[in-house]
Amino acid sequence: MHYNSYFIIVFLFFSISCLSQQATISGVVINSKGEPLSGAHIYESKANRSVVTDISGSFELDNLSLGQHDLTISYIGYYTKQEKILLKKEQPKVKQTIVLTQQSDELDEVTLKATSEATKIKNSTTTVSVIKAQAFHTRSITTSDLLATASGVQVRQSGGVGNSAEISIQGLSGRQVKLFVDGIPMDFLLPVEELGVGPSLAMLPVNLIKRMEIYKGAVPVSMGVDALGGAINMVTRKEKYDFVEASAGYSSFNTWRTSINARKILASGFTAGLTGFYTSSDNNYRLHDVNVINEQGNPESISAKKFHDSFRSYMIKADIGMIDQSWADRILLSFSYADLYDEIQHNFEMRQPYGEALNRVSTYNNALQYEKKELVKNLDANLYVGYNRIITNFDDATLNIYNWRGEIVGQRTSGGEITASQNKLKLTGDNITGRINLQYNANPATKLIFNGVTSFFKRSGEDPVAADFYGEDYFKNPVSINKVTSGIGLERGFFNEKITSYSAVKLYHYTAKGFEIEDNEAHVVEQQKTEYGASQSFSWKMNTNFLAKLSYEYATRLPDRIEMLGDFSAAVAANPNLRPERSHNINLGGTYKKKTWSAEAYGFFREVEDIIILQAVPPPVLSTYQNLLKTRILGVESEIKITPTPWISLVLNSTFQDLRNRSKKENSGVSNDRYFGARLPNKPYLFGNGEVQITQRNLMDKEDRLQFWWSTRYVKDFFRYWEIDGRKEDKLVIPTQWLHNLGIAYTDKQNRYTITLETNNIFNRQAYDNFGVQKPGRSWHFKLKTSLFKS
């Protein structure tokens, strides 16, 4: 019943919004380059009212009386402008484009950023990193690599484009970290559950992203799932002006990345957009020290290129809708289709090459989005209804055995390269999602935020090949999960808003239904869980330069469907006795900003218990997830940005995180307490990033731009197994990585085109994120980005 209520509320708001038509002044504030100015202040003297432009530079003053109105438009770094606007009975609504003039060409970017949406988020009470993706649209960087540049974030990848990846935020990782696209859980939209985060992120290239918000510790209620200690929201681009933009890049290993973005806005507010991308890579980089087996069964080390790791993905997305209406700031109906082809080259420690196993995915996303500030007095609303279908195909039906040269060296008599049964598995998952986000601005210092997400997911499949093996097609049995996540947050400013408090409670509920095989028969298993979480955070703006933050969160992550009910395709048995993972998260730190530099440092503490761990056993016996280990994480992350002159900038960050086992023997699966206090194995504990960027303007033409950058990433070596076990000198180690990248880009005076040349891993170092799994060596990238049209 409560699932349906969300949809009723959603449509009620649509109805209410249609009823409110008043005298209105709306518009957009842009600079002389046509770029929207987010955070510009508009003051209307007659009604003594003021508003601030949103991220797209848009504003609206409604419920105005007829007659002349005087507007004062101001924005830091720009000359203040006065506008007189007459509202007449026959034309009660006026839409105005206001162009502000920059005070100085030398105006530094730090000042501009001070009022950007990204900075507003950064100035919120939660510990958050914001990566503005726009600066990387000219580069060949992947979404995974871009995420890894944030302090406190570690992305462990298993190879090249589209390969598997695991994201960790301040020591928590895997399912404990949740990903979102525009506030919608990413696993509703992309095949996260089926293929993991790596291939899913490859279906969301950087050129489609406006910014990434990385929440560490207390996760705001607007992120509506049960994240344990971190969430990443990827905000896609939502321009409010006409443009056509395209980019194409070619890189080593026959890698192509192309994208196109276009939008048209009519005077009526009608808008239509088209977005697409195509990414492909052979991923055929050279591997060193891999084994081929001679006729006597002995390994011989060779160097060979990957031969079965191709990745292809494309997506086309279209939307139509209206913007800047009295009843809607934005209402968009969108449709997208995406397709993925991903060959699987090897097993998880890269010891066994595969030659034919692969994944294919098709996704269909349909969504209706609605945004309105002041829907009713002081109430902002953001609504989403989506229907998504994800079809995944896993093919593992060959009897051939391959070596690292790509040669067939034998044949099995049964079984696939990965599974004992062989598979031609097709899974079809349907998901309906609704989201309501309401913000009630009681007064300038007090906001009440409600966020509710409900989803209905159902999946079934077919596998005629596995059916031959098992005697029955068990994949036909459906699995489903219905979730409701609700959260309420109260933000309140004190002492002239120098101190801001944010209190939140969250409630999670789900009902899951699956099946398990017993005595060769499928039996339905069902489970319901309800849990809660709460957080309290503060920010203290001590002066114009220094902002301090403190947050605490009691976070809960419910066991997901696979963990609780098992999954036949993953050879996992049900464990209905699983408890939720729980964590106490504390973050404390601050940011100091000056005109030419800024520095921030945050300490973090996590106490995580009942961690859900897969206790793997060899198939066909099914593995189970169990609650094991309690972990304490203490760490510090810091970042410094320096822009001593307009032509040079430096960013440096580092993270130290100490993950220690706090389990007594009962929860460790061992018979004594020797692992109590031991550092967790196979987890990076010291890493950092750096980048120096030099920008030369007016080189060949006025206002053109030449940029040169050097970036680096460092990860200290760490043990594969527990540090306290065995002889130190010959323990297995994931070695230290210190990789360097160089790039140069030229942009013409009107930002019409940018040509970029990059080289990554310039010293061709062997790099590993996971034990034994080699990442690419030196690679070259060429990219052309062009704005074919921009209003």
Added chain:
Amino acid sequence: MNKLKTTTYIYILGLLVAFNMLSCGSDDDATTSVEEPVVKINHGVAVVSGAGDVKTTFLQGLTNLNTTSIDNKNSTEVGQFSSVYSDGKAMFTAGFGSPATMKKFVFDKEGKAVLEQEIIIPGSNSFSSVEILNETTGYATVGGGISKVIQFDPSTMRITGEIDIKDAGDGIFYSDMIIKDTNLFVALNDFGGSGTAKVAVVDLKTNTLSKIITDDRTATLFNTLTSEIMTVDAQGDIYIQASGLFSDKPSGVLRIKNGQTDFDTTYFFDLGAAFGKTCFGLYHFGEGATFTIVSENDDNFFGTDGANPVFRYQKIDLAGTKKVGDLETSLPNTFAASRTSFMKKTSDDEVLFPISGTEEDALYSYKISSGSVTKKMVSTSGYITGIITLKQ
């Protein structure tokens, strides 16, 4: 402002220096060339160490087994869950994980287990059974659809031949092997699919599969690496233990009479009737010294529930087809019988076996002559999964 700038630059410098130090540091000091005394190793022990889901096998050599406690601080990390074997000169490991990898370790003069050579079977999941006949002849099977018995030379770690057993069927796991006369008997595990117990008989004179023998009184010859389900008694009769898992058949013991290559239809030990539960493993060390391991909870037969070890060593009477009782009533239950249990005869009168418990991991001694059981040694670093003895 200047102070802050200075602080900033010091911060950057500090970070860079720290990175430099970390990236360049920790090379071992040059070792001195002092001649160290040779450590005589007579036994090898495998211990699985780790917590949570990060566990692996560690190997160490011991001069003698008369120690009350062992740890793993001077052990060699294998990087796989492995069982151990020996030809009397070296320690061999067969690990879980693709591709099937058998490693030969020798003990250096400091007593460390050092990897000497590997045999890898491409495309396979893991070794499923290993039988080392002598220093130059061994047999092994692998899981993952490779329907072969691999013949290898343990001294050189070279594959010397292959026996095709494809006709034994598809999707079969080869659970255990035993050599008797000129035949190799391979236990076939079809995970209950046929509802029978199946054994492949291989003629070692011709290296060909002679036949498959089946018996429907029990099913599923389930076994993995460290434990054994096939044994030969003093009369030369082969006994084979079946779990009955994944079928509606009881656990049981079947017999192949000396000189025969078929199941003895006059013999069946119904372990299900005797114990009312599932049994794993069969160990025979002479009359009155035969054992199996009983699961007290079939839902937990892999013993990974952190709270309740469920397996007990039980003495059985093979000839009389009846249970005798607990190996020792005071013994605690043990975890994970099918993966980690073993019984190893280390002298004429002593059999060692492990108990992996919630309170302690230990190796116990069973005296064949008296039937007494004593704790031999405690492992403070994990549970013991194998022990080998080198020839003097």
